[in-house]
Amino acid sequence: MRLIECVPNFSDGRNQNVIEAIASAIRHCEGVSLLNIDPGVATNRTVMTFVGEPEKVVEAAFQAVRKASELIDMRHHTGAHPRIGATDVLPLVPLSGVTLEECAEMARALARRISHELGIPTYNYEAAASCEARRNLADVRSGEYEGLEAKLQDPAWKPDFGKAEFTEQAARSGATIVGARDFLVAVNYNLNTTSTRRANAIAFDVREKGRIVDGEQIAGTLKDCKAIGWFIDEYGVAQVSMNIVNINTTPLHIAFEEVCRAAGARGIRVTGTEIVGLVPLRVLTEAGRYFLERQERSTGVGDDELVRIACLSMGLSEISQFKPRERVIEYLIEDHTKKRLVEMSCRAFAIETASESAAPGGGSISAYMGALGAALGTMVANLSSHKKGWDERWNYFSDYAERGQKLMKELLALVDEDTAAFNRIMDCFAMPKGTPQEKELRSKALQAATLYATEVPLRTMRVSYEVFDIVETMAGEGNPNSVSDAGVGALAARSAVLGAGLNVKINASGLKDKELAAKLVGEAEQIAANAARREEQVLKIVNEKI
Missing domain, CATH: 3.30.70.670 (Formiminotransferase, C-terminal subdomain)
Structure with a gap:
């Protein structure tokens, strides 16, 4: 999951209507979760915390800055906390799947947009700073709002983006300092x-x-x-x-x-x-x-x-x-309203599969079989790591257990992803087709959805095939009392590969790009052939030890 956090500080902690309007601007941005609003009366400042995927968080940040510029007039602002603008400071913070450097690039792009579209002079700080002298927030904010007019006239403090002029907008909104920093x-x-x-x-x-x-x-x-x-x-x-x-x-x-x-x-x-x-x-x-x-x-x-x-x-x-x-x-930020297959009990999952609905189907079941194969390999690795007398090799087996956990997580995600891919195709069939334009849009959407529905089970095949690296090592070197579990893991992995392969073929048949379809099916067939060979090797080891 790619996630960043944004913690903007707005120069109003007293007017609840203003605070709520800014918060509402954030809430109305799809895919963003507003987690905290912390107003301070003495500081006359409100800190808001929201998270989400990077692009969505950046959009929410811009909309919040826009709303603050409309509602907060810095010419009448007083408070105990240092500040330079209506949106005083706006840091982007990487949480997962995003680097600090990527956040810095986003911060610069956001600062550029704020200056260009809203007419607010902007500075960058911390990891997004244009030079070392602007890295420290206190240095950039020195002089505060009251000193901004003189600051803009100083060549050393020309804004990173926007005019070096104390315009009407700058007089009203001040400046905004946008940066990137690590999580505190x-x-x-x-x-x-x-x-x-x-x-x-x-x-x-x-x-x-x-x-x-x-x-x-x-x-x-x-x-x-x-x-x-x-x-x-x-x-x-x-x-x-x-x-x-x-x-x-x-x-x-x-x-x-x-x-x-x-x-x-x-x-x-x-x-x-x-x-x-x-x-x-x-x-x-x-x-x-x-x-x-x-x-x-x-x-x-x-x-x-x-x-x-x-x-x-x-x-x-x-x-x-x-x-x-x-x-x-x-x-x-988990969406608890969304029904996820992997959160069902085993019994409920089986009943859902047996219902008259076409999803979940073979693709989701294949991904789940792959996840069970990875889980069995991980179990044997953990049992081997903790086996009495094998203390010197605990970290060797621990590494395999970590790899198994990673594969299991990927495959569990693919359980729901496969059903989502199927539903995406169904949504295309419901699109209007009364005009030539509507027919063309529907056709393009259906082809895109079909390609996606082909790629998802192919990913299941690739990940499930990696399970053999774990179960084969565990069969050969792991706890001998659990060698049969490694064997069952191999059987589950091969079933996952073959089952997902069938879904690749049936979905690829709906692609108009026959060259691409043949390429995807060819890869699937190669993985299936390799999986059969790997399963045979694992079962040979297992049967010899049993």
């Missing part, structure tokens, strides 16, 4: 002490800025981390409060381990961890994987188990219960 994790570490001084000492030990000793700045041990110590009356304990501004440089679990080390050196224990706000799923799955590796246990388990291990290891529920479904971004 706010976290508090609970200590078995009430001493703020000791909590501060630990914070100074680990934060990148460190402390001043005899007039010299001594850096802390964690890069891209800011931290202080404080006492929380509500909990009756001192905490190290930390912002991790780059989770790629310093992941949460590494910060946790380092705070534990620094606390232990001062005779103090970390008793638990409190995550503030939302986190991407990978923050917790990476932590779960890390702690399993420390135990020399297989990391080839599902996301739910990785999250559970992370929660246990860092004490995320010490103060209040940590509920992943309410705190993990990917879980929050």
